[in-house]
Amino acid sequence: MSGAGRRTVIRAEQLVKAYGEFRAVDGISFEVPAGESFGLLGPNGAGKSTTMRMIGGVTQRTGGKLEIMGLDPERQGPEVRAHLGVVPQQDNLDEELRVRDNLIVYGRYFGLPMGYLRQRADELLAFAQLEDKAGAKVDSLSGGMKRRLTIARSLVNEPKILLLDEPTTGLDPQARHVLWDRLFRLKEQGVTLVLTTHYMDEAEQLCDRLIVVDKGRIMAEGSPAALIREHSSREVLEVRFGAERNAAVAGQLEGVGDRVEALPDRVLVYAADGERALELIRARGLHPLTSLVRRASLEDVFLRLTGRSLID
Structure with a gap:
């Protein structure tokens, strides 16, 4: 301890x-x-x-x-x-x-x-x-x-x-x-x-x-570091396809990264290499309106544990 x-x-x-x-x-x-x-x-x-x-x-x-x-x-x-x-x-x-x-x-x-x-x-x-x-x-x-x-x-x-x-x-x-x-x-x-x-x-x-x-x-x-290692990946790719399409597209991303999570405004792809995950998405003919690769955070941990944002 x-x-x-x-x-x-x-x-x-x-x-x-x-x-x-x-x-x-x-x-x-x-x-x-x-x-x-x-x-x-x-x-x-x-x-x-x-x-x-x-x-x-x-x-x-x-x-x-x-x-x-x-x-x-x-x-x-x-x-x-x-x-x-x-x-x-x-x-x-x-x-x-x-x-x-x-x-x-x-x-x-x-x-x-x-x-x-x-x-x-x-x-x-x-x-x-x-x-x-x-x-x-x-x-x-x-x-x-x-x-x-x-x-x-x-x-x-x-x-x-x-x-x-x-x-x-x-x-x-x-x-x-x-x-x-x-x-x-x-x-x-x-x-x-x-x-x-x-x-x-x-x-x-x-x-x-x-x-x-x-x-x-x-x-x-x-x-914080231990919780992120245990409950998330090293990087997170955030992609937006539009509010009406995010949930549907998320269902097409199986196998891209370790885990995919659809939020109302964006789709999160948990992966060791976010840029590589983005390449795989584009290779499937899917083109997000915006994309962002960032390191995993405690918010990702909380999403994993509770299914909702810390600031809900």
């Missing part, structure tokens, strides 16, 4: 969260060793955020066991939260306070002294690249700046574990990459990262290991 030799900081055994007859989390088990970047990947409604809320102790579990640093988050909530930093899906900054004051006021909730907080706030503003915005009102910040401030705020108490729920949703590509860089730096400092995402490129970039979750259950577990 990845992380062998490192202390386990999160352990879930047959974890369940039910709302009446509906199980949002349906008996999942996993372990996270210290210093790992661990991801929960899946579509909206898969049970990722519910799992995060149980780890954070804000949602009670229906069944199973859950330990955070050897503690039960339901019975020992304050002790658990002292070790956690939480970045919620939606920024919940205090719009009435200035940027630096958001950090200081939040730190007071942990009973931290003002002398420490003033210094810590300056350190975190530098980490988040927000020094020049220290005196600005929060509502004047861009979306990416607000997200970096939310992460900076979550680090006030120097947490050992940082929970990030959909950390880059709604951000433009440049802001996402800046945020990824900040998270890489935290990992280098030994902070354990646990994040949910439905962005496969984000999971591939940030996660040492992840679980693919759908309908409250774990569909697969492993490193």
Whole structure:
């Protein structure tokens, strides 16, 4: 298992969260060793955020066991939260306070002294690249700046574990990459990262290991590279013949590549050599309107496991 030799900081055994007859989390088990970047990947409604809320102790579990640093988050909530930093899906900054004051006021909730907080706030503003915005009102910040401030705020108490729920949703590509860089730096400092995402490129970039979750259950577990090797081919050829023809043409591609999958807008051909697969298609007298060869991704893994896109 990845992380062998490192202390386990999160352990879930047959974890369940039910709302009446509906199980949002349906008996999942996993372990996270210290210093790992661990991801929960899946579509909206898969049970990722519910799992995060149980780890954070804000949602009670229906069944199973859950330990955070050897503690039960339901019975020992304050002790658990002292070790956690939480970045919620939606920024919940205090719009009435200035940027630096958001950090200081939040730190007071942990009973931290003002002398420490003033210094810590300056350190975190530098980490988040927000020094020049220290005196600005929060509502004047861009979306990416607000997200970096939310992460900076979550680090006030120097947490050992940082929970990030959909950390880059709604951000433009440049802001996402800046945020990824900040998270890489935290990992280098030994902070354990646990994040949910439905962005496969984000999971591939940030996660040492992840679980693919759908309908409250774990569909697969492993490193991004291992999951791609196990559930997909080396390359994927995407071809489009038109919405009315894709499904019919897909039926004529048997033997081209390892596997063929018809989506509403395109046909996916999984193959070790995408260009060779395209040559075989054309040799059959079939001429796609567009074609693209790319490396396999976690989205392909999810399609294989669940039959639908991560962003459905």
